[in-house]
Amino acid sequence: MNQSQPTAATPDTFAPSMPFASIPGNxxxxxxxxxxxxxxxxxxxxxxxxxxxxxxxxxxxERVPNVLDFGTELIVDGRTLPRPVNYGLVRIVAPDDLKP
Missing domain, CATH: 1.20.5 (Single alpha-helices involved in coiled-coils or other helix-helix interfaces)
Known part of the structure; x- marks a missing residue:
């Protein structure tokens, strides 16, 4: 006897049970x-x-919110310059497993 195992939940699993909702005109x-x-x-x-x-x-x-996922070192923060700007100068740090 092979009993079928329940499968993953379908989108209707959590919907209220309303079999009469499919009747036309209701x-x-x-x-x-x-x-x-x-x-x-x-x-x-x-x-x-x-x-x-x-x-x-x-x-x-974060102190320097970067959108890239690289290790960086902040060199110059543009907000601290005599005429502040909205960017910074950073150095990308090579990963440990990469030869210089």
Whole structure:
């Protein structure tokens, strides 16, 4: 006897069970199912935006927020010059496993 194992959750797994929502002409049930889906997607979107905002705040708290993922040494910070500018001069540090 080969019993089938449950597979990964489908998108409808977490939706409310409303078999009558698929009956044509049952606009209330279809509208309710649509509203529940919209609400769930809105909550998920808000959570993603919250996480992204947290990542942005953590990134901006860095002393020199670089967008590249290289080790760097700050040589000149443009904000401390006599006429401040919005950039800095950095040296990229070679990885330890790279021969100079």
């Amino acid at each position: 606009l209330f049930a279809q509208g309710y199912a649509y509203a529940v889906d919209t609400w769930q997607r809105s909550v998920l979107f808000a959570d993603v935006m919250r996480e992204r905002g947290n990542q942005y705040q953590a990134h901006m708290q």
